[in-house]
Amino acid sequence: MSENTSIQAIEGLLTLAQEAFLTYKRSNLKQRASFMHQVADEIEALGPELIAAAQAETNLPEARLMGEKARTVFQWRSYADALIAGNVLDIRIDTATPTRTPPKPDLRKTCTGLGIVVVFGASNFPFAFSTAGGDTASAIAAGCPVIVKTHPGHPNTSALMAGAISTAVQKAGLPIGLFAEVRSDSFEGGQFLVSHPLVKAVGFTGSFAGGKALYDLAAKRPEPIPIFAEMGSVNPxxxxxxxxxxxxxxxxxxxxxxxxxxxxxxxxxxxxxxxxxxxxxxxxxxxxxxxxxxxxxxxxxxxxxxxxxxxxxxxxxxxxxxxxxxxxxxxxxxxxxxxxxxxxxxxxxxxxxxxxxxxxxxxxxxxxxxxxxxxxxxxxxxxxxxxxxxxxxxxxxxxxxxxxxxxxxxxxxxxxNGFPTGVEICYAMQHGGPYPASTDSRFTSVGPDAIRRFARPLSYQNWPDESLPDELKNANPLEIWRTVNGELTKEPIDFRL
Amino acid sequence: MSENTSIQAIEGLLTLAQEAFLTYKRSNLKQRASFMHQVADEIEALGPELIAAAQAETNLPEARLMGEKARTVFQWRSYADALIAGNVLDIRIDTATPTRTPPKPDLRKTCTGLGIVVVFGASNFPFAFSTAGGDTASAIAAGCPVIVKTHPGHPNTSALMAGAISTAVQKAGLPIGLFAEVRSDSFEGGQFLVSHPLVKAVGFTGSFAGGKALYDLAAKRPEPIPIFAEMGSVNPxxxxxxxxxxxxxxxxxxxxxxxxxxxxxxxxxxxxxxxxxxxxxxxxxxxxxxxxxxxxxxxxxxxxxxxxxxxxxxxxxxxxxxxxxxxxxxxxxxxxxxxxxxxxxxxxxxxxxxxxxxxxxxxxxxxxxxxxxxxxxxxxxxxxxxxxxxxxxxxxxxxxxxxxxxxxxxxxxxxxNGFPTGVEICYAMQHGGPYPASTDSRFTSVGPDAIRRFARPLSYQNWPDESLPDELKNANPLEIWRTVNGELTKEPIDFRL
Structure with a gap:
């Protein structure tokens, strides 16, 4: 169980993940949200063996672990719901003005996943900030496949969580490469992953030394990639x-x-x-x-x-x-x-x-x-x-x-007049801060906005309606909030008016 | 006019900019927007001497420069209006549930400027992507002071634009340190700025070599800072x-x-x-x-x-x-x-x-x-x-x-069925792309979303209403869109209901 994944095997997982990416990115926001609810169901269905494994590996008490499990399930569900609401991955539409000189084109902007995301989980939250934790849920919501570098402190707990995600992947008929875990008890496995050309972003929760080492690796690549490392603080x-x-x-x-x-x-x-x-x-x-x-x-x-x-x-x-x-x-x-x-x-x-x-x-x-x-x-x-x-x-x-x-x-x-322990999962939460609390203070690792770390905008110019992603179509078939000509609305765009 | 700014003088400008930051960040979104409209007015009021200076320094024809001036003015106005609309710097409010176990706190998230932003303008757009261009307007909108490293290709044009901004700063009664230009015809001036501890972000438009050198500098600092460098492409x-x-x-x-x-x-x-x-x-x-x-x-x-x-x-x-x-x-x-x-x-x-x-x-x-x-x-x-x-x-x-x-x-x-030249300034524009087109594909340098490059979220937990920034107050005095308990609304929050 806790044997290190070989570099050859990691290569194979990356190839599968990239294939999965090209399929998964074609799913619309509703399909993605529905898959995430499936993951939540599978995690919820994990029985006492999950709690027992985590207790044995982390010394955390049962009540705390039960609470953390519920929190983890809630993360998957609330991030899924944020996708459907349309207020995290902003949709922007500016319709054409053909009579202007020069003619104003039709522009429609959605978000697309960055590509394969590597997640380094924390030891102190074996559920909520680890294998099936917030970084994984954010990346999946953004449209990215995930490879988790399992925390060596809780390998059995991780295996159960990874199993739940993989079951959901299978039930949803998605490519198996969408999620994988990699085991490595040395720095080399993580280093290989972060340096690999197919990897496009990194999520990390842990120590300053660990986060900074990964930040430096990511910045030094021939193609630098974004990394969000949450590295703690003294919280005065x-x-x-x-x-x-x-x-x-x-x-x-x-x-x-x-x-x-x-x-x-x-x-x-x-x-x-x-x-x-x-x-x-x-x-x-x-x-x-x-x-x-x-x-x-x-x-x-x-x-x-x-x-x-x-x-x-x-x-x-x-x-x-x-x-x-x-x-x-x-x-x-x-x-x-x-x-x-x-x-x-x-x-x-x-x-x-x-x-x-x-x-x-x-x-x-x-x-x-x-x-x-x-x-x-x-x-x-x-x-x-x-x-x-x-x-x-x-x-x-x-x-x-x-x-x-x-x-x-x-x-x-x-x-x-409160105390900082207790990090609420909600839109208004900011978990991240100026360096060295995190490597990029413009993002959060908790709450639906955490999804933004792993998505990038993509604009379509003068694209035929039927070939656009669903969230950009005139009819607004997903019924989500969109900014149309500067105004937030859920209304379809009707050119007959 | 084209003498290099001394390192000592740059230090002085940075000190003034930091002082300005601490005042300017207390202005509310409406005050900031009003200042930006003032900048737009001052640029608009620049007469034939601006066009003449730019023609002499860039060989660009008059009609093109007139168009680019109008575009620059429009950038300041539309980014200002985006601040008031409330759909770029997202406001998130999750109200308390004191009866929950544990009690759910009241959380309200706004955005705050990163700090001093250094802008490196491009030579090919002496107005729209230079001294008073999109990066400067974005940073000011985000709540940041700006120091522009003047492009050596058009120093006189830059001086006129810098004068327009400084006039607006004075008329608005804001601290003079809010904007400054620095002249340097070598790499050292820019290097000094990007390496300075008071500088918190960088905007750049230009060559791959220039952008990559600044990226490496920003990543190697004791406190790494975000940089958005737009470095061009072949646009297939x-x-x-x-x-x-x-x-x-x-x-x-x-x-x-x-x-x-x-x-x-x-x-x-x-x-x-x-x-x-x-x-x-x-x-x-x-x-x-x-x-x-x-x-x-x-x-x-x-x-x-x-x-x-x-x-x-x-x-x-x-x-x-x-x-x-x-x-x-x-x-x-x-x-x-x-x-x-x-x-x-x-x-x-x-x-x-x-x-x-x-x-x-x-x-x-x-x-x-x-x-x-x-x-x-x-x-x-x-x-x-x-x-x-x-x-x-x-x-x-x-x-x-x-x-x-x-x-x-x-x-x-x-x-x-169109051609990529002609970059519309609107919400749905994406100007930026996967590396090496830009250093961070999650952001754009054109359109109101460009503001996001220079702002970071800040959450207030259980904060008294009267001490909150205006955009977070119950009454919604700025009448902007906010996500309250997951729903987009302009309504005030009324606890009597």
Missing amino acids: VFLLPKKLENAAAEMAKQYAASLTLGVGQFCTNPGILVVPNHPELQHFLHVLKQEIDNTAPARMLHQGISDAYHKNKAVLLAQSGVKVLAMAEGVSAGNHGSAVVASVKASQFLANEKLGHEVFGPFGLVVTYDNLEEAVALAQTLPGQLTATLLAEQQDLESHQTLIELLTEKCGRLLF | VFLLPKKLENAAAEMAKQYAASLTLGVGQFCTNPGILVVPNHPELQHFLHVLKQEIDNTAPARMLHQGISDAYHKNKAVLLAQSGVKVLAMAEGVSAGNHGSAVVASVKASQFLANEKLGHEVFGPFGLVVTYDNLEEAVALAQTLPGQLTATLLAEQQDLESHQTLIELLTEKCGRLLF
């Missing part, structure tokens, strides 16, 4: 003075809960909390310490993740001025991840770039500042983030305009 | 058998007209025409020869362009199997560009990659094929193109499905 939380004054204990409890949720193994884990020196600070820290001390350590996804957590945490704790505030149950055995919160002064944080590095796991750094200038300098020094959070009263917002304005420059999602 | 035209049979003379005349329009100096110039060996072929070639022979040579944009044209043309003509079919008025003096059409068999074209290279200017290569397999192989061998064209009867379309399907893979715009 700014607790502002009035809120601290009014709700120190509540904020401490909520922060501890978000920090330790899922053993801190989320891309949006709030790794840094920034707070003013204020009479209520001690109260906040006291409650936070209690909460963390009372957190039971839990097993992390796998030994590699846990080893990295302990190592990176030790590096941070060894930095000048960093003091441990709370440590859950001391040193833990095996691949357990014990929650730790430390504190440091803003002046020391500003002087040491290492303190801004992500520690993947339940590690929080409380940064205390003496004045607003320090807080602003701190925001300025932060690299790009997936999220930034304000815990604030309305009057805090008014007195921290510059800080807030700066934070809009630094993140893809800005939260007010 | 396929004349299919039935059309050749029915309209050989007409097609020859139209092809010659498109090939020689503006001395062949368009990115979409149809440099290659593919046609079957057919009894009517000689008729087609005969008329084409007559048309080309009768074309008066005209002066090209500048000496560099004309030198490159004669050099690249000579390289193509020296290739094995290439025969000159027609040459307008023999060798021409100075920077004139004389039209030349040569022919070659498909088998020889397929064996020599050089024959697919663009010759910027009025040079056409007629490739003749013996059977459909050769035509398909030819389409397969083509690199990415801005456009591909079918000259065909309906029955040709039916009998050439594979060829047509292949061409959709190779281009951004597919034409039926």
Whole structure:
């Protein structure tokens, strides 16, 4: 099962995928959506063996995995529905004006898949961001075949998910090359895929080192290709003075809960909390310490993740001025991840770039500042983030305009009085952010807009109606929203008028 | 006037631009659109001195320049109107469901400018693709300040256009750093700009060599940035058998007209025409020869362009199997560009990659094929193109499905019975294509969608209504189209319902 796929076999899969592409791209948006609903059904139909496999391979609890399975099914269904709605892959029609000098042609723009997409799944979401996860669903929705480089952390889970997709492919009568998984426990397999001329785009969720290596490979090809790599961040939380004054204990409890949720193994884990020196600070820290001390350590996804957590945490704790505030149950055995919160002064944080590095796991750094200038300098020094959070009263917002304005420059999602863990799958979600949170801040990897990463516009000029793709035909047979002569409408185009 | 801007001065302009960014990004879409209309007015108000400067610097005729000026003004106005319509920078709102477990947050996504954009204009469109051209208008629409690296071919024209933008900036009370031009006749100035940490995106129109060099620079930065480089193509035209049979003379005349329009100096110039060996072929070639022979040579944009044209043309003509079919008025003096059409068999074209290279200017290569397999192989061998064209009867379309399907893979715009010169500014236009036609086929550099190159989504979660950007407020004060809970609507959000 976990044997590496040979380079020869990968070549074969790529050839099949390219053949599948040329067939699949001829399907209309409704047919594509219907296939995606079929995939959703097949995943939904996977029984307890899926949950059991994932539990064994990831240490994630059953309830979480059940929730993640439902989320994965929902991704396929909602992205499918977005195709039919017509508001993600925009359809633009500008009709002719033959009487103009020179005559204005008829132009109709749809979207077409880029070609074969290679997906590198994450270990922390074995369903939702892996084999049958958001990148795969986005690429299929865009009209692309997908080759997944299976995450070595959960090969059996991947095989079950890959089986569900392949069953749907067969039931839909689509070419089997539309989806395949490739196994490789070294960098070479992925490198071969990303460098292959038939591959036209890459989706990645994981570490900065991994994402950057793939970005460089993709950019150096004779034909560079787009890559969307989501590489995590420290997701800073700014607790502002009035809120601290009014709700120190509540904020401490909520922060501890978000920090330790899922053993801190989320891309949006709030790794840094920034707070003013204020009479209520001690109260906040006291409650936070209690909460963390009372957190039971839990097993992390796998030994590699846990080893990295302990190592990176030790590096941070060894930095000048960093003091441990709370440590859950001391040193833990095996691949357990014990929650730790430390504190440091803003002046020391500003002087040491290492303190801004992500520690993947339940590690929080409380940064205390003496004045607003320090807080602003701190925001300025932060690299790009997936999220930034304000815990604030309305009057805090008014007195921290510059800080807030700066934070809009630094993140893809800005939260007010909430915590960034929990990434909703919806149109308005932005999961991605300025580099190095992701390699291209213009796209998201969550929500129907994620489809746009893998599609490109294609315009037809003066093309006969009967030869146009369905979404561009005068009659609007798919009944979708289209921009016709600048106006959004679902109406057909009637030249008799 | 044409002195190079010093590196120190460029640093100063970048600092001003960044300051301007932080102010300008707070303007709402209506304010931005109103500023863009002001720019359009200022350009429109430029009198005969603009046309005179451009004529002196580019050799383009007055009528063409008057048309291009109107086109440039239209770009600013139509991109401004697209902002107000709300169908380019998508607004997505998903309202909260507090009763769900876990509670569903309120999420609202708008777009924000990437930051300072550096624009490298083209020489062949001194108005529409240069200082105040489409890239500048797109970036300003997206909420970004712009620094243009002035094209050394038309510095005086650029200065007038830059003056018009700066006047509009002043009249609108916006910070002067919002727009600046930089002069540099070497690669260093551009290199410094593209490598600067404050620069967040690049727009380029020009040669493959220039675009690729900037792409590599942008990708190698510590913080890689997006670049959209439109690098031209040979824009293949396929004349299919039935059309050749029915309209050989007409097609020859139209092809010659498109090939020689503006001395062949368009990115979409149809440099290659593919046609079957057919009894009517000689008729087609005969008329084409007559048309080309009768074309008066005209002066090209500048000496560099004309030198490159004669050099690249000579390289193509020296290739094995290439025969000159027609040459307008023999060798021409100075920077004139004389039209030349040569022919070659498909088998020889397929064996020599050089024959697919663009010759910027009025040079056409007629490739003749013996059977459909050769035509398909030819389409397969083509690199990415801005456009591909079918000259065909309906029955040709039916009998050439594979060829047509292949061409959709190779281009951004597919034409039926027309010619690719003439790039309409409208929503449905795609100007860009698979690499190497452009560096990112997911975007266009013409039409309101060009704005998307320079904007990124930003989501607000659970943010108080009064602190949201106007386009996200419940009341929809800008009265724009928004996707609310998956449905496109202009209605306000009323929680009392």
